[in-house]
Amino acid sequence: xxxxxxxxxxxxxxxxxxxxxxxxxxxxxxxxxxxxxxxxxxxxxxxxxxxxxxxxxxxxxxxxxxxxxxxxxxxxxxxxxxxxxxxxxxxxxxxxxxxxxxxxxxxxxxxxxxxxxxxxxxxxxxxxxxxxxxxxxxxxxxxxxxxxxxxxxxxxxxxxxxxxxxxxxxxxxxxxxxxxxxxxxxxxxxxxxxxxxxxxxxxxxxxxxxxxxxxxxxxxxxxxxxxxxxxxxxxxxxxxxxxxxxxxxxxxxxxxxxxxxxxxxxxxxxxxxxxxxxxxxxxxxxxxxxxxxxxxxxxxxxxxxxxxxxxxxxxxxxxxxxxxxxxxxxxxxxxxxxxxxxxxxxxxxxxxxxxxxxxxxxxxxxxxxxxxxxxxxxxxxxxxxxxxxxxxxxxxxxxxxxxxxxxxxxxxxxxxx
Amino acid sequence: xxxxxxxxxxxxxxxxxxxxxxxxxxxxxxxxxxxxxxxxxxxxxxxxxxxxxxxxxxxxxxxxxxxxxxxxxxxxxxxxxxxxxxxxxxxxxxxxxxxxxxxxxxxxxxxxxxxxxxxxxxxxxxxxxxxxxxxxxxxxxxxxxxxxxxxxxxxxxxxxxxxxxxxxxxxxxxxxxxxxxxxxxxxxxxxxxxxxxxxxxxxxxxxxxxxxxxxxxxxxxxxxxxxxxxxxxxxxxxxxxxxxxxxxxxxxxxxxxxxxxxxxxxxxxxxxxxxxxxxxxxxxxxxxxxxxxxxxxxxxxxxxxxxxxxxxxxxxxxxxxxxxxxxxxxxxxxxxxxxxxxxxxxxxxxxxxxxxxxxxxxxxxxxxxxxxxxxxxxxxxxxxxxxxxxxxxxxxxxxxxxxxxxxxxxxxxxxxxxxxxxxxxxxxxxxxxxxxxxxxxxxxxxxxxxxxxxxxxxxxxxxxxxxxxxxxxxxxxxxxxxxxxxxxxxxxxxxxxxxxxxxxxxxxxxxxxxxxxxxxxxxxxxxxxxxxxxxxxxxxxxxxxxxxxxxxxxxxxxxxxxxx
Numbered sequence: 018x019x020x021x022x023x024x025x026x027x028x029x030x031x032x033x034x035x036x037x038x039x040x041x042x043x044x045x046x047x048x049x050x051x052x053x054x055x056x057x058x059x060x061x062x063x064x065x066x067x068x069x070x071x072x073x074x075x076x077x078x079x080x081x082x083x084x085x086x087x088x089x090x091x092x093x094x095x096x097x098x099x100x101x102x103x104x105x106x107x108x109x110x111x112x113x114x115x116x117x118x119x120x121x122x123x124x125x126x127x128x129x130x131x132x133x134x135x136x137x138x139x140x141x142x143x144x145x146x147x148x149x150x151x152x153x154x155x156x157x158x159x160x161x162x163x164x165x166x167x168x169x170x171x172x173x174x175x176x177x178x179x180x181x182x183x184x185x186x187x188x189x190x191x192x193x194x195x196x197x198x199x200x201x202x203x204x205x206x207x208x209x210x211x212x213x214x215x216x217x218x219x220x221x222x223x224x225x226x227x228x229x230x231x232x233x234x235x236x237x238x239x240x241x242x243x244x245x246x247x248x249x250x251x252x253x254x255x256x257x258x259x260x261x262x263x264x265x266x267x268x269x270x271x272x273x274x275x276x277x278x279x280x281x282x283x284x285x286x287x288x289x290x291x292x293x294x295x296x297x298x299x300x301x302x303x304x305x306x307x308x309x310x311x312x313x314x315x316x317x318x319x320x321x322x323x324x325x326x327x328x329x330x331x332x333x334x335x336x337x338x339x340x341x342x343x344x345x346x347x348x349x350x351x352x353x354x355x356x357x358x359x360x361x362x363x364x365x366x367x368x369x370x371x372x373x374x375x376x377x378x379x380x381x382x383x384x385x386x387x388x389x390x391x392x393x394x395x396x397x398x399x400x401x402x403x404x405x406x407x408x409x410x411x412x413x414x415x416x417x418x419x420x421x422x423x424x425x426x427x428x429x430x431x432x433x434x
Numbered sequence: 435x436x437x438x439x440x441x442x443x444x445x446x447x448x449x450x451x452x453x454x455x456x457x458x459x460x461x462x463x464x465x466x467x468x469x470x471x472x473x474x475x476x477x478x479x480x481x482x483x484x485x486x487x488x489x490x491x492x493x494x495x496x497x498x499x500x501x502x503x504x505x506x507x508x509x510x511x512x513x514x515x516x517x518x519x520x521x522x523x524x525x526x527x528x529x530x531x532x533x534x535x536x537x538x539x540x541x542x543x544x545x546x547x548x549x550x551x552x553x554x555x556x557x558x559x560x561x562x563x564x565x566x567x568x569x570x571x572x573x574x575x576x577x578x579x580x581x582x583x584x585x586x587x588x589x590x591x592x593x594x595x596x597x598x599x600x601x602x603x604x605x606x607x608x609x610x611x612x613x614x615x616x617x618x619x620x621x622x623x624x625x626x627x628x629x630x631x632x633x634x635x636x637x638x639x640x641x642x643x644x645x646x647x648x649x650x651x652x653x654x655x656x657x658x659x660x661x662x663x664x665x666x667x668x669x670x671x672x673x674x675x676x677x678x679x680x681x682x683x684x685x686x687x688x689x690x691x692x693x694x695x696x697x698x699x700x701x702x703x704x705x706x707x708x709x710x711x712x713x714x715x716x717x718x719x720x721x722x723x724x725x726x727x728x729x730x731x732x733x734x735x736x737x738x739x740x741x742x743x744x745x746x747x748x749x750x751x752x753x754x755x756x757x758x759x760x761x762x763x764x765x766x767x768x769x770x771x772x773x774x775x776x777x778x779x780x781x782x783x784x785x786x787x788x789x790x791x792x793x794x795x796x797x798x799x800x801x802x803x804x805x806x807x808x809x810x811x812x813x814x815x816x817x818x819x820x821x822x823x824x825x826x827x828x829x830x831x832x833x834x835x836x837x838x839x840x841x842x843x844x845x846x847x848x849x850x851x852x853x854x855x856x857x858x859x860x861x862x863x864x865x866x867x868x869x870x871x872x873x874x875x876x877x878x879x880x881x882x883x884x885x886x887x888x889x890x891x892x893x894x895x896x897x898x899x900x901x902x903x904x905x906x907x908x909x910x911x912x913x914x915x916x917x918x919x920x921x922x923x924x925x926x927x928x929x930x931x932x933x934x935x936x937x938x939x940x941x942x943x944x945x946x947x948x949x950x951x952x953x954x955x956x957x958x959x960x961x962x963x964x965x966x967x968x969x970x971x972x973x974x975x976x977x978x979x980x981x982x983x984x985x986x987x988x989x990x991x992x993x994x995x996x997x998x
Contacts, residue, residue, distance in 0.1 A: 200572075340482075341552050345545065348457045355453070355929055379439035380842040381937035386688055388758035394948040397757065399692070399750035404764040406746060409789060416793050 059176050062130070062162050063106065069169040073097050075106035079178060079216055081317055083111045090175065092165070093122030093147070101168040103175035109216075109317075112156050112179055120149040125165045125173070127151075133159030133179075142166075155179045159219075180218065181316060190293050190315030192244065197265070197297050197311060204304040207241055208232045215240040218316060222250050225310070227300070228257030228282070236303040238310035247291055247314050255284040260300045260308070268294025268314075277301075290314045437518065437839040437942055443527045444517045445840045450534060451510025452833065452840070454541065455503050456925055459826075462498030463918040465491045470865070470911025474904040475884035483552075488882035489562040490551025496565030497548060500671070500821055502541050505584060507829050508674045509537070509591040512618045514836065515677060516595045518942070519614035525597035533590030540583025547577035564880065568635065568660040569653045575644040578636050585629050585636075592622040610951040611959050613694055614681055620701040621673040623965050627972060628666030628709045635659035639989075652991050654721045655983040661712035662976060669708040671821045673701065675828040679748045679785055681944060682832065686778035687771055689755025691947035695954025696747050703740040705964045707733050710975030717804045726979045727801060733975065734799040741792060748785060754948065776848075777940070780831025780855035784824050787862060791819030794870060809880075812873020815866045823862050827855060830921050837928055838938045845939060846927035850920050858917035865910025868903040871895060875903075 058064070063072040074096030082088045088110055096102025100122035110116065118127055118141065127140040136157035144167065155161065158179050165173040192214040198207045209231030217223045223245050231237025235257035245251065253262055253276065262275040271292035279302065290296065293315035300308040438445040468491050471477050483491055513530065517523060524530055547561035561573030567581065595618050599611070611619070639651045639659075680697045684690055691697065713730035716722055753767055761770025772778045794816040797803050807813065838845050845851060873879075875895045884904065893900055957963065 339553070341549050344461070345549060348461060349542075351457060352450070352453055379435040380933070382436050382839075382941040383937060383939050385941055385943045388688060389760040390758055392689075392754060392758050397754055397948065399753050401753040401756070401764055401767045402746060402750040405749055409745070413793065 059107065059160060059162065062176060063172075063174060067174070069164060069172050069174055072102075072106055072172040072174045074102040074104065075174075077213060079107045079109050079176075080105040081109045082114070083109055083180060083317070085110070085114060087115050087117065089117045089119055090177075092118050092120045092127065093125045097168070097172045099171070101165070101171045101173040103163075103165070103173065106174070107176040107178070109178040109180055110155060112158060112181070113154065114179075115152050115154045116177065117150055117152045120145050120147050123147050124167050126167070127163050127175075128166045130162040130164055130174075132161045133157045136161070189318030190295065190313055191318050192242065192313050193295060194242070194297070194311050197309060198241070202309070204299060204309055205307050207237075207307040207309050209237040209239065210241040210310075214242040214244050214313060214317075216244045216317065217249070218244055218246045220245065220249060222252065224252045224254055225312075227253050227255045227262065228260045232303070232306045232308055234306070236300070236306045236308040238298075238300070238308065241310045242313070243311070244313040244315075244317060245290065246316070247293055248289065249314070250287050250289045251312065252285055252287045255280050255282050258282055259302050261302070262298050263301045265297040265299055265309075267296045268292045271296065436842060436938060437514065437836075438842045441517050441523055444513050444524055447524075447527065447530055447534065448510040448514050448836075449840050451506045451513070452837065454538060455506035455510065455829075456922065458498040458502040458506065458541070459918065460922055462495050462503060463915050465495035465498065467911050467915040469495055471908055473882055473884055474908040474911075476904075476908045478884070485882040486562075487551060489564070490548060490560065492880065493551070493562050493564050494545075494548045497544060499826075500565050500667075501581070501584065502545075503829075504671045504821065504825060505588050506537065506541075508621075508670065509533070509588055511674055511677075511829075511832065511836075512591070512595060512621075514840070515614040515618050515681075516598055519612035520598060520602045522598065522602060524594055525601055526594060529597075530591060530594045533587045533594065535587070536583050536590060537587030540580040540585075540587060542580070543576045543583065544580025547574045547580065550574070566660065566664065567640070568657040569640070569643070569651045572640075572644055575641055578641045578644055582633065582636050582641070585633060589626065589629070592625060595619065595622060610956075613691075613697060613947070613951065614677060616698060616959065617673065617677045617680070617701055619961060620705050620964070621670065621677075623961060623968070624666060624673070624705050624708045625670050627705075627965070627968055628663050628670070631659045631662030631712075632664075632667075635663070648989060650989055650991075652983060652987075652989055654719060654991065655980070655988070657719065658712070658716065658722070658976075658980065658983065661715040662709065663712070664715060665712045666708040668817070668821060669704055671825040673704060675784065675788075675825045676700070676744060678781055678828050678832050679744065680751075682835065683748060683778070683781045683785070684751035684755055685944050686775060686781060686835070687752040687755025688759045689751055689753075689757070690945045692747050692750040692754060693949040693953075694947040694951045695949065695958065696743060697947075698951070698954060698958040700740040700743050700747075702958060702964050703737070703743075706968050706971060707737050707740075709968065710971045711737065713975075713979070714799050714801075714804070717801055718808055721983070722979050726975065729975050731799060731801045733971075735796075738792070738796065745785075745789060751948075752782065774852050776845075776851040776855060777831050777835035779852065780827050780834065780858075783855050783859045784827035784831065787819050787827070787859065788824035790866075791816060791824060794819065807873045809878060810873035811869045811877045811879045814879055815869025815873060818862060818866050818869070822866075823858070827858050827862075830858070831855060833921075833925060835940050837925060838940055839942050841929060842933045842938075843928055843931050844936055845924065846931050847924045848939070851924045854917050854920040854924070857913055857920065861910045861913025861917055863910070864906045865914065868906035868910065871898075872900070872903045872907075875900065877903075 061067050063075040065071050074094075088108060090108065091104040093100045094102045094104035096104065096106075108116075123146040124144055126142055126144045128142060129138055129140040132138050136155075136159065138153055138155065138161060140153075140163050141151050155177060156179075158181065161177040161179070163175050163177075196202045198210045200206050209229075223243065225243065226237075226239040228235045229237045229239035231239065231241075243251075258281040259279055261277055261279045263277055264273055264275040267273050271290070271294065273288055273290065273296060275288075275298055276286050290312065291314075294313075296312045296314065298310055298312075468481055468483060469488065472481050472483060472488055472491075513524065543558075544561070547558040550558050551560040551562050558576040559574040561577035563571040563573040563577065567573065567577070595615075599615055599619060602615075635656050639648075639656050642648045643651050680691055684692075711730050711734045713722060713727045714734050717727055752771065756767035756770040759770045759772075761767030771782070773782075794812065797807060798813065798816055834845060834851050872893075872895075875893045877893055877900070895903065
């Protein structure tokens with residue numbers, strides 16, 4: 018008996034989970050977010066930890082210009098408390114792209130802080146004024162960091178990421194989450210997801226914090242949306258209690274299992290994600306407050322690659338919409354149609370109790386039925402009804418008995434367990 | 435002379451109400467078939483919907499049938515019942531048309547919002563909130579405005595019935611209220627008392643919430659307000675069926691109503707007990723004291739009394755008809771009944787099915803065994819017997835008799851009409867029994883997925899298999915839609931035919947009851963007394979629990995919904 022109940026409970030929960038998964042997976046196809054912008058911290062290059070302090074005009078977004086042959090960086094753009102910014106501060110390009118640096122204010126240079134081992138970019142050390150420009154072509158994959166010597170102290174720093182992916186879109190995996198982070202998905206909106214996908218491509222090991230601050234308590238995965246390269250090992254570290262990692266959906270041929278047992282602070286586990294695609298997961302105890310996250314495995318596509326406008330939801334089926342709109346219109350037209358067919362019917366007169374005497378006036382009804390045998394109140398004994406009520410009562414008893422033993426049929430016919 | 439000749443204005447009103455009702459019926463019925471096939475995994479790939487749109491279809495099916503079809507049909511039928519039994523035109527046709535217009539605009543708004551689920555980009559966002567529209571599911575405001583207009587329109591129609599009655603009362607100060615009018619008025623007293631709940635839910639909470647004026651609502655409070663209305667609404671569907679069973683079915687059977695006073699007692703009991711029962715939909719909701727759930731259960735069980743009284747009175751009246759037609763014996767009289775008359779067959783089969791719906795209803799209402807079937811497919815199995823057959827099949831059967839009188843045109847496609855109730859009955863038998871048994875095996879309701887497929891062993895049926903249950907549901911749903919189409923063909927054919935070609939095959943004569951109103955006490959007609967007691971019972975059942983929900987902040991949920 019106890020096992021039977023347990024089985025049933027388990028199965029209902031399983032069904033709910035399966036349902037949620039399918040609904041979300043179905044929704045996935047209908048949305049195209051198209052956000053190709055990544056995010057990275059460049060080992061703190063734009064933060065207080067690096068020389069020159071925080072770069073204010075870097076908002077965490079690496080502008081994705083992969084797939085383009087020529088890219089321009091403005092030198093001395095507005096930012097960092099004056100005209101002391103590289104714009105964009107961080108940009109991702111494809112190998113072979115030519116980057117042109119254009120001065121739009123005075124007294125700046127481009128000093129190289131670091132670059133990939135076998136790269137030989139020199140930047141432009143001489144200080145130049147508005148109107149000057151120079152170009153460099155970047156071939157070697159990796160991160161290039163540079164700054165303006167006169168204005169380093171106010172955070173005039175920049176970075177260029179040269180990465181595969183642009184122009185070769187077959188490798189690219191768009192950061193499409195469907196409605197996973199919105200109110201339309203189970204658990205509702207994820208407050209700590211701000212629309213950015215943190216880009217950690219090219220790194221071998223990446224950490225996701227489980228139970229970080231967010232979603233109205235310690236109910237967040239940090240980062241909620243993450244992009245890594247195939248083969249990256251992702252480590253999940255618990256920093257608060259009562260969480261697990263349940264996989265909502267993943268690429269078809271992937272087999273990530275997450276970590277369903279509920280664990281507390283200090284626990285961690287790792288997973289190596291090889292298959293390209295989008296992995297969605299959540300914390301089951303805190304799904305209702307939006308403790309959800311996703312990992313994209315694979316490089317980001319070029320910003321202007323692909324079809325639909327970014328961030329919009331395309332209708333699932335315009336044809337179906339048209340058909341239904343047509344059906345509604347037809348339904349509303351039906352009375353008009355009916356009126357057309359009935360145009361021959363003579364206008365019914367106003368309340369015309371007066372025409373009664375006139376023979377043939379109005380509609381002819383069927384004659385009132387005459388009983389074969391007139392039965393009055395006193396002559397009538399509803400014995401048949403009594404018989405049926407008895408039958409009904411017996412069925413009722415039988416149904417209650419059946420109902421009672423349904424729970425016991427798995428074992429045996431017993432009332433004492 | 436038939437009804438349309440006596441009351442052309444009222445007949446036109448009824449025709450328009452029925453017209454909208456039948457269109458909603460057609461669309462909602464097709465949605466039902468889509469739903470039935472999709473979740474039972476028959477032709478799933480070929481159907482033009484996906485798992486998300488399943489819920490759009492589900493919402494459309496529920497709202498169009500349970501709210502639109504029913505309300506329009508009932509308001510139209512009550513116009514007929516009031517004018518016929520009081521033998522006078524309505525107090526004001528114009529006011530009645532205002533009510534109709536309000537309901538019509540409301541329906542159009544809500545239906546558009548729902549249908550947007552198929553094609554985002556139309557003016558309203560979607561409204562996949564199911565017909566049980568409480569928080570946290572949120573629809574576009576158009577849906578809530580539509581629902582509000584629908585209810586308000588029905589209130590206006592109700593006011594017209596009462597005003598017509600008041601005029602009649604001025605002319606007949608000492609007469610007993612004619613039975614049909616008594617039933618209309620008591621039904622609407624019950625409707626006014628109970629629909630206040632949904633009006634408050636929609637106007638005070640859901641509309642401001644969907645417009646973004648308030649950030650959150652208390653889900654338990656809005657849920658309770660919905661179910662405050664959500665159970666009496668089933669009696670709003672059922673009582674017009676009772677009106678037909680008491681006043682028309684005996685005539686269809688060739689007999690007379692057994693007892694007029696018993697019928698009045700039944701309707702009075704429904705006025706008193708229909709509303710303070712809503713908590714029996716919330717047995718598993720936390721935040722409501724068990725004692726109040728127990729009160730709701732007690733009231734619900736007491737509602738079995740009028741239904742059993744009805745079973746006795748109506749069956750005795752039908753038996754009277756059979757004996758007047760020459761039938762005899764304990765059960766042999768059943769053969770003497772006019773089973774080939776669509777109006778009789780439909781109404782009688784609907785009553786029979788309601789008896790079965792009563793069985794499962796008792797289980798729903800039992801606080802302990804409710805846990806066994808709560809939120810399983812058992813529940814839709816139950817209400818397809820009640821609203822889906824006791825009301826819907828009765829409405830179709832009454833239409834076979836009434837529409838000729840409303841149009842002055844004889845019923846067309848009679849053979850189709852006389853088979854139709856049986857097709858519906860068989861279809862519903864297949865579908866509903868399978869749903870009940872699936873519910874006992876734990877199959878959930880409100881899911882697009884053909885559960886039982888994966889890990890099928892998790893759902894152990896008592897006998898047979900999940901696959902067989904799914905087949906029966908799909909087959910039943912198909913037969914039901916076939917029956918619906920048969921009905922629509924008959925109605926459309928009748929409606930579009932030319933009038934005056936031949937005499938009607940029906941007459942509007944309704945014989946006097948065997949035991950008339952004068953055999954019952956006058957207090958039965960004291961509507962103010964019954965209304966007063968009904969309100970007191972509602973306050974007893976709902977005052978304290980609603981008070982405690984409001985006390986912790988009118989928009990605040992009582993407790994955090996997740997472990998901290």
